[in-house]
Amino acid sequence: MVNKPKDYSHLPGWSRLLNRELAAAYCGVSGSTFDLQIRPHLLLFRIDERGFRFDRYDVDRYIDRMIDGAPGYLDAQKALDSL
DSSP, X not given: OOOOOOOOTTSSSOOSEEOHHHXXXXXXXXXXXXXXXXXXXXXXXXXXXXXXXXXXXXXXXXXXXXXXXXXXXXXXHHHHHTO
16 A cells, blocks of 8 residues: 655645655655655754654755756656657
């Protein structure tokens, strides 16, 4: 069973530091997909007894690297051409 991300569209904006659940939602993926595909590439910040946080800018940089052709990025046109 796949866990779908919760709907955070009601939030006025994204805070700079995100917990795991919010970081996954920010990326538009489930928590398990975030843990497997994205989390290993990010820095963790220990804030307090509530746990670790991810820097939203670090998440953005990782996504930008994917878009720029880093391993794991699949060009949409190439994917369509391969069908």
